[in-house]
Amino acid sequence: MSILVTGGAGYIGSHVVCELLSKNEDIVIVDNLQKGHKSAILGGKFYQGDIRDNEFMDQVFSGNDISAVIHFAANSLVGESVAAPLKYYNNNVYGTLCLMEKMEEYGVKHIVFSSTAATYGEPERTPILESDRTLPTNPYGETKLAIEKMLRWCDAAYGIKSISLRYFNAAGAHKSGDIGEDHRPESHLIPIIMEAALGKRDSIHIFGDDYDTPDGTCIRDYIHISDLAKAHILALESLRAGSDSKVYNLGNGAGFSVKEVIECARRVTGQKIKSVISPRRAGDPAVLVASSQKIRDELGWVPKENDLETIISSAWEWHKRHPDGYPD
Secondary structure, eight states: OEEEEETTTSHHHHHHHHHHHHTTOEEEEEEOOSSOOGGGOOSSEEEESOTTOHHHHHHHHHTSOEEEEEEOOSOOOHHHHHHOHHHHIIIIIIHHHHHHHHHHHHTOOEEEEEEEGGGTBSOSSSSBOTTSOOBOSSHHHHHHHHHHHHHHHHHHHHOOEEEEEEEOEEEOOOTTSSOOOOOSSOOSHHHHHHHHHTTSSSOEEEEOSOSSSTTSSOEEEEEEHHHHHHHHHHHHHHHHTTOOOEEEEESOSOEEEHHHHHHHHHHHHOOOOOEEEEOOOTTOOSEEOBOOHHHHHHHOOOOSSOSHHHHHHHHHHHHHHOTTOOOO
16 A cells, blocks of 8 residues: 655655655655655655646556555745736646545545645734634635645545645754755745855845834744654554544744844854845735644644754755755
C-alpha cells in the first residue's frame, strides 16, 4: 500500500516525504516541478506531471496501490493570489477537485490536506482556535477554505475522511542539511533574510511598520518544518485508525514580529542585514498566532524545535551549504 504525496518536491512536501521514508512507508510522489525541486526528493517513486491532467493521474493511480493521499500541490503566494485570483482557483480548487475525483474513482478514503492560517483572515482573537470565524482576506485563503468545504462534502457523499492542517509560518530546514527552503523567486521572510546574510541581497523589505502591534510590524507564528512534518504523520496515522474528518491548527502558539525575526537572524548569522521599510502588502493580517491545543490533546503532537533561534539556525546551516539553492 502506497501513500501519494502531491507536491512532494516542494519545501513542506519534501520534508514530509523524508519523514515518511524514516517510517519505511511506500511513497509515490507527484509534482509538476513548477515550484518544487527534483533534488529535494530523497526517495520514493516519482512522477512528474500535473494533478489536473486526467490521463497522467490515471497512470499514477492505476500503477500503484494507493491507500492515502497527503496533498500539498498548490500555489501559495498571498500577493500573487490578489493579482491573479483565477490562477489560484484553477490550480488550487480545480486541481484538488481533479484529485478528489481520482480518489473517489479508485476507492482511496484518506487524505491529509495542507491548508493555511489564511483561512481565518483578520482573527477575532489571539491565539486563534479552529472554531473561530473563517473570513479570508485574499484569494489564496479563499481557495484553501473552499477546498476544506469540498472535503467535508466528499466525506458526506463518498466517505473520504480528511484531516486539514491549517499552517502558520513553516520555517527552518532538516537537521541533515540535505533539504531546506528554496523558492524562486523567494517570498518567505526567513530565507529572504538568509539571502541577505549571504550577501545575495543588499537589503530586505519590511512590508509595513504601522500595524497595531508592539513594534508596528506583522506578527506571525513560526513552526519548525520538522515539527510540521511529524504532524502530518500523526494525522495520517489517525485516519488509518478510523478518525473522523478533522481540522487542526499547526503553530507554536507564540508570535514573533518581522523586526524580531530580523534581529534574531542578525544574532545567529553574525551579519548586519540591512532592512528597509516598504508599503504594506495587500491582504496581510496584522497578527496570526495559533492555538494548537486541539492537535496536542487529540493526536499528541508536541513541537520540539519551537524556539526562534533554533528555527533560524537550521535555516542558516542549510543556506550556507546551499548558497544557490538546489541545483535544479
